Amino acid sequence: MKILIANRGEIAVRIIRACREMGLPTVAVYSDCDRDARHVREADQAFHIGASEAVKSYLRIDAVVDAAKRAGADAVHPGYGFLAENAAFARACADAGLTFIGPSADAIALMGSKTAAREAAIKAGVPVVPGTERPLDERVGVEEIARMADSIGYPLVVKAVAGGGGKGMRAVDDRASLPAAIRSARSEAGSAFGDTTIYLERRLHRPRHIEIQLLGDRHGTVVPFVERECSIQRRHQKVVEESPSIAVTPELRRRIASAAAAVARAVSYSNAGTIEFLLDENGAFYFLEMNTRLQVEHPVTEMVTSMDLVHWQIRIARGEKLTIDPERALTPQGHAIECRIYAEDPDEGFLPSPGMIRGLRPAAGPGVRDDGGVSVGYTVPVFYDSMIAKLVAWGETRDHAVRRMSRALREYEVLGIQTTIPFFVWLMRQPEYVEGRYDTTYLDTLLASRNGKSFSEVTGEDEELASIAAALDTYLRSRPAFPPSPTPRRTPVASAEAGHGPATAGAGARGPAGGLSWKELGRREALRG
Amino acid sequence: MTFAVEINGRSRSVSIERAAPGRFRVTVDGRAHDVDAVRIGTWGLSLLLDGAHAISRDVQVAPAGGTGELLIRLDGRTVPAVVNGNRSGHSASEPGSHAQGAQSVVAPMPGRVVRVLVAPGDNVTARQGVVVIEAMKMENELRAPKPGRVKDVAVEAGASVEAGRVLVVIE
Numbered sequence: 001m002k003i004l005i006a007n008r009g010e011i012a013v014r015i016i017r018a019c020r021e022m023g024l025p026t027v028a029v030y031s032d033c034d035r036d037a038r039h040v041r042e043a044d045q046a047f048h049i050g051a052s053e054a055v056k057s058y059l060r061i062d063a064v065v066d067a068a069k070r071a072g073a074d075a076v077h078p079g080y081g082f083l084a085e086n087a088a089f090a091r092a093c094a095d096a097g098l099t100f101i102g103p104s105a106d107a108i109a110l111m112g113s114k115t116a117a118r119e120a121a122i123k124a125g126v127p128v129v130p131g132t133e134r135p136l137d138e139r140v141g142v143e144e145i146a147r148m149a150d151s152i153g154y155p156l157v158v159k160a161v162a163g164g165g166g167k168g169m170r171a172v173d174d175r176a177s178l179p180a181a182i183r184s185a186r187s188e189a190g191s192a193f194g195d196t197t198i199y200l201e202r203r204l205h206r207p208r209h210i211e212i213q214l215l216g217d218r219h220g221t222v223v224p225f226v227e228r229e230c231s232i233q234r235r236h237q238k239v240v241e242e243s244p245s246i247a248v249t250p251e252l253r254r255r256i257a258s259a260a261a262a263v264a265r266a267v268s269y270s271n272a273g274t275i276e277f278l279l280d281e282n283g284a285f286y287f288l289e290m291n292t293r294l295q296v297e298h299p300v301t302e303m304v305t306s307m308d309l310v311h312w313q314i315r316i317a318r319g320e321k322l323t324i325d326p327e328r329a330l331t332p333q334g335h336a337i338e339c340r341i342y343a344e345d346p347d348e349g350f351l352p353s354p355g356m357i358r359g360l361r362p363a364a365g366p367g368v369r370d371d372g373g374v375s376v377g378y379t380v381p382v383f384y385d386s387m388i389a390k391l392v393a394w395g396e397t398r399d400h401a402v403r404r405m406s407r408a409l410r411e412y413e414v415l416g417i418q419t420t421i422p423f424f425v426w427l428m429r430q431p432e433y434v435e436g437r438y439d440t441t442y443l444d445t446l447l448a449s450r451n452g453k454s455f456s457e458v459t460g461e462d463e464e465l466a467s468i469a470a471a472l473d474t475y476l477r478s479r480p481a482f483p484p485s486p487t488p489r490r491t492p493v494a495s496a497e498a499g500h501g502p503a504t505a506g507a508g509a510r511g512p513a514g515g516l517s518w519k520e521l522g523r524r525e526a527l528r529g
Numbered sequence: 530m531t532f533a534v535e536i537n538g539r540s541r542s543v544s545i546e547r548a549a550p551g552r553f554r555v556t557v558d559g560r561a562h563d564v565d566a567v568r569i570g571t572w573g574l575s576l577l578l579d580g581a582h583a584i585s586r587d588v589q590v591a592p593a594g595g596t597g598e599l600l601i602r603l604d605g606r607t608v609p610a611v612v613n614g615n616r617s618g619h620s621a622s623e624p625g626s627h628a629q630g631a632q633s634v635v636a637p638m639p640g641r642v643v644r645v646l647v648a649p650g651d652n653v654t655a656r657q658g659v660v661v662i663e664a665m666k667m668e669n670e671l672r673a674p675k676p677g678r679v680k681d682v683a684v685e686a687g688a689s690v691e692a693g694r695v696l697v698v699i700e
Contacts, residue, residue: 167666167667184644184668187643187644187668188663188668191643191663192666235667237667343665348637349669349670349672350669351637351638351669352637352638352640352664352665352667352669353638354638354639354664354665358571358572358591359570359571359572359573359589359591382638382639382640382664382665383665384665384666385665385666386665386667409605410604410605411605412605413589413602415572415589415591415600415602416591418607421605421607422605422606422607424605425604425605425606452656454537455606456606456607456608457606458537458603458606458608462603462606462608463536463537463539463541463608464541464557464560465576465578465586465588465603466534466536466588466601466603466608466610467534467536467541467543467557467610468543468555468557468562468564468576468578469574469576469588469590469601469603470532470534470536470543470590470599470601470610470612471532471534471543471545471555471612472545472553472555472564472566472574472576473574473590473599474532474597474599474612474613475530475532475545476566476568478530
């Protein structure tokens with residue numbers, strides 16, 4: 001089974017890794033700016049599918065299907081985002097004789113409409129958050145929506161019917177701010193999903209976001225997994241996820257899991273999916289939506305259950321029966337936390353920070369998993385989501401996992417662009433996070449209260465060290481005898497200055513042809529061609 | 530050699546004297562340190578500080594845009610530093626700063642202008658949103674660096690902008 005991965009970045013790399021492990025050949029697709037991307041380099045074959053803008057490449061159903069045909073692929077894995085929840089794409093794959101590694105096009109279409117999904121949940125006997133019954137397209141005016149809002153009650157949330165990943169979502173506290181929220185939700189949803197339809201939902205008081213991963217096979221078996229807690233969100237976008245949730249008892253876990261499984265069975269769901277719930281302070285939970293794909297945060301589930309969800313996705317798509325022990329899927333072993341590392345500058349209001357990765361050393365060691373999507377020399381483009389890696393830490397207990405995550409974040413080096421790592425270092429020290437006392441409003445409230453203060457908290461001693469490093473680095477680079485770059489590892493700098501010993505070895509390593517190494521020569525040749 | 534290193538708004542005078550191969554006498558505002566320094570890769574420095582204490586610190590020093598602008602990475606944190614010079618480009622944009630003269634709000638990255646929130650002649654407060662730019666699939670609100678009056682709005686909604694493009698001028 002040859003698999004085309006209709007995606008890019010870390011998730012494409014993640015899927016390629018699973019295929020490698022299963023002995024399956026892989027096909028990557030790429031846009032103009034991704035020729036040197038990691039997923040292209042790690043796949044067995046790679047096909048160019050268009051310009052850098054996602055609508056001209058990764059969102060083009062015809063181009064992806066055509067690449068699959070040219071490659072002679074048997075199956076397509078959509079990853080998450082892009083075409084992953086596009087029913088037309090699932091149908092186009094089926095029409096082209098390709099196995100779509102995901103649910104049926106009908107299930108995607110049904111659950112992709114948030115309003116239809118709510119109806120399905122109600123039919124399955126699962127409570128939903130109170131909200132508008134029908135989707136509100138552009139023809140429904142602000143006045144009419146305002147009347148519906150009055151009957152639902154404030155505070156509420158304006159949501160894109162086609163939404164996902166926190167996009168096209170706006171919180172509204174009162175009637176006065178409703179028109180602006182509708183306008184910006186529609187605008188963001190239009191550009192992200194090509195659909196400006198919205199609906200309204202009541203905003204619960206300080207809820208937690210709890211979700212249930214599940215797998216369904218093509219023979220009617222649905223297995224729900226231990227919950228993930230995703231309440232650490234910035235502007236409705238998850239930034240930290242963990243499993244299990246500190247707020248969920250084993251008894252509550254069973255109830256939420258069976259509610260999730262009931263929804264999935266009601267729509268004859270197969271492959272990987274996730275049902276999201278809000279959990280209020282009294283332990284009542286409400287269906288929020290279903291994501292008909294692999295989630296970004298699937299690794300935390302894999303870490304606490306020792307199962308590989310991508311392997312299972314592929315096995316299910318091949319028609320295999322699920323042989324997972326349901327008890328094991330619901331029994332967490334230890335605790336796992338994931339931090340989404342974004343190319344964003346946390347000290348500039350999390351503005352995107354695209355650019356060239358000049359240095360990269362992911363964290364490693366016991367209990368640490370790096371799902372990365374970039375490499376040194378790659379320029380993080382402005383065209384796509386800014387996530388460059390996911391760092392996951394597993395611990396025997398939650399406290400252990402938090403400490404391990406802190407340790408791993410301090411190890412993680414990304415040079416050349418700004419990332420959210422300093423923000424996570426700071427977050428892992430916040431007492432509310434450490435003690436698990438948080439809900440979906442926690443992070444935005446905390447960030448607003450900081451008023452732009454830097455997340456890189458440094459002592460006077462740290463500043464002195466930084467000033468020594470800055471001056472030493474400038475001093476050393478100003479020495480003509482000091483090889484500019486790249487320098488061999490562990491060359492004592494003073495010897496390099498003196499021009500003997502390891503420095504000679506360094507000069508030798510730079511090779512023939514005027515001090516250029518073979519690698520540099522090769523790169524220049526490639527650039528010329 | 531002596532360098533002026535500015536970190537978090539404070540300038541320190543750092544002088545460096547080579548004591549032996551790989552060893553330096555570094556004096557920061559009069560405080561002397563013995564530093565054993567080894568290059569690690571292109572951007573790394575392994576430092577052993579203060580002689581017998583041999584305090585080990587692993588630091589990466591990467592260039593950041595303008596001349597003398599560096600990003601120092603230590604233990605998962607990032608500290609911007611400027612060596613021998615005034616910071617160019619990003620001027621003080623602290624809340625409540627009262628920098629004199631006109632200041633521009635520039636696009637920090639390429640993107641598309643989604644909304645312009647101010648018009649020429651408007652009075653704005655520090656950190657008030659002035660333009661919304663979409664990049665990396667997110668809407669990003671760019672804010673006024675200081676209180677003042679909008680002198681010029683150089684873009685309109687729908688426009689594509691490159692990094693560094695002046696969007697709004699505030700005086």
